[in-house]
Amino acid sequence: xxxxxxxxxxxxxxxxxxxxxxxxxxxxxxxxxxxxxxxxxxxxxxxxxxxxxxxxxxxxxxxxxxxxxxxxxxxxxxxxxxxxxxxxxxxxxxxxxxxxxxxxxxxxxxxxxx
Amino acid sequence: xxxxxxxxxxxxxxxxxxxxxxxxxxxxxxxxxxxxxxxxxxxxxxxxxxxxxxxxxxxxxxxxxxxxxxxxxxxxxxxxxxxxxxxxxxxxxxxxxxxxxxxxxxxxxxxxx
Numbered sequence: 001x002x003x004x005x006x007x008x009x010x011x012x013x014x015x016x017x018x019x020x021x022x023x024x025x026x027x028x029x030x031x032x033x034x035x036x037x038x039x040x041x042x043x044x045x046x047x048x049x050x051x052x053x054x055x056x057x058x059x060x061x062x063x064x065x066x067x068x069x070x071x072x073x074x075x076x077x078x079x080x081x082x083x084x085x086x087x088x089x090x091x092x093x094x095x096x097x098x099x100x101x102x103x104x105x106x107x108x109x110x111x112x113x114x
Numbered sequence: 115x116x117x118x119x120x121x122x123x124x125x126x127x128x129x130x131x132x133x134x135x136x137x138x139x140x141x142x143x144x145x146x147x148x149x150x151x152x153x154x155x156x157x158x159x160x161x162x163x164x165x166x167x168x169x170x171x172x173x174x175x176x177x178x179x180x181x182x183x184x185x186x187x188x189x190x191x192x193x194x195x196x197x198x199x200x201x202x203x204x205x206x207x208x209x210x211x212x213x214x215x216x217x218x219x220x221x222x223x224x225x226x227x
Contacts, residue, residue: 003157004157031212031213033214033215035215035217042118042217042218042219042220043203043205043215043217044217045214045215045216048212048213048214050211050212055211055212056210056211056212056214058214091157091158095213099145099146099213100145100146100163100165100207100213101163102148102160102163103148103160103213103215104157104160105150105157105158106157107155107156107157108157
């Protein structure tokens with residue numbers, strides 16, 4: 001069964017450094033999402049992406065964050081200048097067209113900011 | 115602020131017990147309610163997507179019901195097995211183009227053999 005893949009599984013970065021989290025969504029999916037879970041808290045929505053542009057973003061998704069689909073297969077989340085509070089598990093999800101459809105999640109990237 | 119609540123936070127049952135959890139969500143501007151099963155170190159696995167008031171869905175020993183008027187959904191597991199041990203997440207999607215999901219805190223189920 002096709003699945004969403006995320007790399008790396010764990011990223012350790014110094015505060016202030018840039019980090020790029022990568023995702024390969026399921027190939028025929030059209031809608032893409034990033035969520036994150038800070039330890040002990042709920043999974044929270046960051047951004048949705050459709051037709052090569054952001055369709056919605058949360059208050060968390062400030063100017064330090066950006067998303068890109070550079071080559072039609074990868075979907076990346078960039079954090080320009082990481083803060084300690086960016087430490088979390090980041091999940092990519094995708095879904096196909098039509099409603100309602102489940103979102104399919106990757107295994108996540110654990111981001112640790114030192 | 116849209117809030118999704120799940121109860122209980124955790125549940126320990128014996129193999130063979132049947133169990134159920136609750137998800138409560140805003141009843142206004144409802145679009146869909148998702149249930150996911152999430153094992154440690156794996157990705158959340160979609161169980162059900164429910165949209166209609168009174169809807170009932172079943173997958174093996176797991177079933178779910180939906181009440182959109184009062185804003186709750188129940189997930190039932192009949193005859194729990196150790197492999198059912200996981201966190202069960204519900205997520206609310208309200209009307210809108212993106213269908214972003216708003217998650218509850220999850221119910222952690224531990225089934226003892």
